[in-house]
Amino acid sequence: MAEPVEQKLKLADAEVTLTRNVHLMTGAQQWGTGDRMIVEHFLGNSEAVMILMEDGEPKVKRLVPKIDFTVGPPSRPTTSRGYHDFADVKPEDEKRLLAIYKMFPAS
Secondary structure, eight states: OOOOEEEEEEOSSEEEEEEEEEEEEETTEEEEEEEEEEEEETTSOEEEEEEEEETTEEEEEEEEEEEEEEOOOTTSOOEEEEEEEEEEOOHHHHHHHHHHHTTSOOO
8 A cells, every 4th residue: 555645735824734645544453545634724723634535535524533531440550542533524614625635736
């Protein structure tokens, strides 16, 4: 599988970083790839999304940080793990983000 490739694009109101071929993992098991796009607006806010192929069409999913906690008895230490999950985006946001994504040259 291809290694991740990073590209940058400057817009009038933001700088966008696109990393293609990001490996999607569950533990040590890879289950797919996607393109990660980070839009850093000059006003200070940013958006981190993944572009995944679903039925041959690109779909935008928001990256949502998650934390799992496992609390055991006092004789065992408490463990936690952090990861990201995907969330749907509003249709108007998906349209805008896909328009930005299509500004990058195809790989």
